[in-house]
Amino acid sequence: MVEVLEDHKCFGGSLKICRHDSKATGTSMRFSVFVPGGEGPFPVLTWLSGLTCTEENFTTKAGAYGPAAALGLMVVAPDTSPRGPGVADVDSYDLGQGAGFYVDATEAPWAPQFSMYSYVTRDLQEAVFANFPGDRKRQGIFGHSMGGHGALTIALRNTGIYRSVSAFAPIASPTRCPWGEKALAAYLGADPAAWRKHDATLLLEDGIGTGHYDDILVDQGTGDSFLEKELKPDLLQAAAARAGQKLTLRMQEGYDHSYYFIQSFIADHLQFHHDRLK
Amino acid sequence: MVEVLEDHKCFGGSLKICRHDSKATGTSMRFSVFVPGGEGPFPVLTWLSGLTCTEENFTTKAGAYGPAAALGLMVVAPDTSPRGPGVADVDSYDLGQGAGFYVDATEAPWAPQFSMYSYVTRDLQEAVFANFPGDRKRQGIFGHSMGGHGALTIALRNTGIYRSVSAFAPIASPTRCPWGEKALAAYLGADPAAWRKHDATLLLEDGIGTGHYDDILVDQGTGDSFLEKELKPDLLQAAAARAGQKLTLRMQEGYDHSYYFIQSFIADHLQFHHDRLK
Numbered sequence: 001m002v003e004v005l006e007d008h009k010c011f012g013g014s015l016k017i018c019r020h021d022s023k024a025t026g027t028s029m030r031f032s033v034f035v036p037g038g039e040g041p042f043p044v045l046t047w048l049s050g051l052t053c054t055e056e057n058f059t060t061k062a063g064a065y066g067p068a069a070a071l072g073l074m075v076v077a078p079d080t081s082p083r084g085p086g087v088a089d090v091d092s093y094d095l096g097q098g099a100g101f102y103v104d105a106t107e108a109p110w111a112p113q114f115s116m117y118s119y120v121t122r123d124l125q126e127a128v129f130a131n132f133p134g135d136r137k138r139q140g141i142f143g144h145s146m147g148g149h150g151a152l153t154i155a156l157r158n159t160g161i162y163r164s165v166s167a168f169a170p171i172a173s174p175t176r177c178p179w180g181e182k183a184l185a186a187y188l189g190a191d192p193a194a195w196r197k198h199d200a201t202l203l204l205e206d207g208i209g210t211g212h213y214d215d216i217l218v219d220q221g222t223g224d225s226f227l228e229k230e231l232k233p234d235l236l237q238a239a240a241a242r243a244g245q246k247l248t249l250r251m252q253e254g255y256d257h258s259y260y261f262i263q264s265f266i267a268d269h270l271q272f273h274h275d276r277l278k
Numbered sequence: 279m280v281e282v283l284e285d286h287k288c289f290g291g292s293l294k295i296c297r298h299d300s301k302a303t304g305t306s307m308r309f310s311v312f313v314p315g316g317e318g319p320f321p322v323l324t325w326l327s328g329l330t331c332t333e334e335n336f337t338t339k340a341g342a343y344g345p346a347a348a349l350g351l352m353v354v355a356p357d358t359s360p361r362g363p364g365v366a367d368v369d370s371y372d373l374g375q376g377a378g379f380y381v382d383a384t385e386a387p388w389a390p391q392f393s394m395y396s397y398v399t400r401d402l403q404e405a406v407f408a409n410f411p412g413d414r415k416r417q418g419i420f421g422h423s424m425g426g427h428g429a430l431t432i433a434l435r436n437t438g439i440y441r442s443v444s445a446f447a448p449i450a451s452p453t454r455c456p457w458g459e460k461a462l463a464a465y466l467g468a469d470p471a472a473w474r475k476h477d478a479t480l481l482l483e484d485g486i487g488t489g490h491y492d493d494i495l496v497d498q499g500t501g502d503s504f505l506e507k508e509l510k511p512d513l514l515q516a517a518a519a520r521a522g523q524k525l526t527l528r529m530q531e532g533y534d535h536s537y538y539f540i541q542s543f544i545a546d547h548l549q550f551h552h553d554r555l556k
Contacts (some may be wrong), residue, residue, distance in 0.1 A: 008538035009501065013536050066541065142372040223287060260286035260293050263344065 318411025
């Protein structure tokens, strides 16, 4: 059952903040959903957020709902991890609550609650389509930073669900950067073999999902302080080229890692998905 | 001197968070400024925010910078009061810090720091035009709720500064609603005669500023929980009609008092000001 905590009219549609119980995490989870005005069913985009975010950051800061209303797109934005007093955590912005990394954790103390991969691909899907007028056969996924990693890996591994994918400043190869190494080791254990299916660059190298998407759109700011150490879109671009997967990487001059960057190009991404889901 | 605390590229321009010392408040004050790309000088809009807001709410939630960039408008958004450990306050969301009401307080403990009227019309003006490529002769002002009241009253009393004015869900007659009565009594004393110049409806009745603006745009959601008790746009509309001042009040069906309402119509307001400042 989905409980609607807030409901705001917005651009002729409605923006709702929802809470429901997730089997995957064993906790209550929150997400936002924008439902455009007019007659559904609507194509559905799932947005995955970055480190430290809740469902609120994208919802309030991205400026997505004007273009989404104009294009007739539903947009769903979940929280980035299970949360609350009964949920494991550490005093660190890049691990634990707010940093689920869109994997199913196998290691203590994170398993089984930190199962954001199953949450996004299963429980969130069920909650959305049982309660809102989305078209299950016309879905796209996108995200930012940790959520860009989530969008790319989930899209490549779930070609039965999604028909379009894009990302802003994704962690392009989490097996080869400090954020990813820390999180994947904690959630999945020390053996990097278990990490491979959670690395978009390595999935492309392994041919997973390759060819399903006619294009993958990635925007990356050149003024992003995490670019060289954490994000490394050049690795993703090279793997896509080797795999014969079209990928459009746009290096955006001077933009940083913030939602000011995201809002500047969100309309392009919504149009990109719309063109593939209409 | 203006200190730039943050600087983000945004829609081809830049969004800066600034701090400077104000003579009017005797404190450090913050504001945000969006400077569009291209060659200035640009028309300047000042946005005044509502109760509890800082300079951040509008900046992150209004979705103003895409349309502002397209129209070549600078947008300045100050904090709503002086703040900090040396500044008077009470445990109340509608008085004191975060609730300056755009007056110059005459009463203890608020005078002289709570001088947001002088801050907006003098110190903020000086800081903006000394540091950013704005055109002092092409200015508009707008705001929301308490800030809608601020925009209307400051515009009517400062026709030498502004050439356009609009508001979202303004407190249309603060001398006749609980929010206004509480704040004006605290800041200006018990005698309502001193309140009169801070009530847009009464200013119109007194002929202050009447006829300078070819139109005043006001958007008000019909689902706004503060509409009947606090906002009362019908009083403003009637006073404008009696004064021969054109005022376009748009009752927006189902919209509430939140930034989801503001973002839905912000592009209309930016276009309204642009048409009068181009």
